[in-house]
Amino acid sequence: MPENDLVVVESLHKAYGATVAVDDVSLTVRPGEIFGILGPNGAGKTTTVESIAGLRTPDRGTVRVAGLDPHRRRTEITSLIGVQLQASELPDKIRPLEALRLYASFYPAPRDPADLLEQLGLTKVKDTPFAKLSGGQKQRLSIALALIGNPRLAILDELTTGLDPQARRDTWELVRQIRDAGVTIVLVTHFMEEAEYLCDRIAIIDNGRVVALDTPAGLVAAARSEQRLSFRLPAELPDDSVLTALPAVHTVSRDQDRIIVTGNDDVLVAVVTELAGRGLAPIDLQTERTTLDDAFLALAGRNFEGAQ
């Protein structure tokens, strides 16, 4: 194991009865990075991070955090990792300062609750009951609770789900500040834009497997060898296989009434020629910028949104 990896996951496998949640996941997280785990709903993201946090027992494979087995070394792991899980609901009446003081009492070397509230912009609402906080404030409190134990690693799961665009942006800045203050972050998300904006490296998980692991730029560059066209047609195609049968075409998908085709450098000519032979002229034909969405499409063979 390279000494500088904070998290090492090797060939992780976890099934719930007949449902294989994590099939074969290997990844490493380096100290100081924001590492994204990106994938559609049900891909196995939460099971993977819960295994890292020692909250699930793997059926096979190994997990090490700072060289420790999280399942066997519960006490040490609890103070190394701060977890903000999806359903972190608190009692309606609890107040932020009170909640942080309570959580602080569980840890050997906690952060100062008042300082943390200040850092997260929650000082003004420190005595406001949880139920009266805005969505963004609740979310920031759940992040504060993940940080109160002064962890080396914070696991943030779907942290901006349900937030409006401004609160989401604010939360992204906050995550960067936390990382800049020295906390390594594993960020679980199904938002492409969030992963692209925030993460140093991303593992794309689909059907319990890592289908790609790279920097956002690396993932996009790998997909850029693909050309991507989108257009509408004046009449329906008899079948998508008309296009998928063309050697230059890799994938065909749909976004409402638009057809999206990816393929090699010859794809534009091949598709337009095929359609012309059928008396169909594409309407509003566009070649589009390659994004992480396209990387997912190229890797998983289907649209990310369609995989939800």
Ligand SMILES: Nc1ncnc2c1ncn2[C@@H]1O[C@H](COP(=O)(O)OP(=O)(O)OP(=O)(O)O)[C@@H](O)[C@H]1O
């Ligand atoms: N405790 C459980 N019992 C049974 N099945 C489970 C359990 N937890 C997860 N699963 C199933 O395992 C698969 C992976 O779930 P997991 O929550 O790890 O995925 P995810 O990528 O985090 O999805 P989401 O974004 O929807 O939370 C899903 O099919 C899910 O229904």
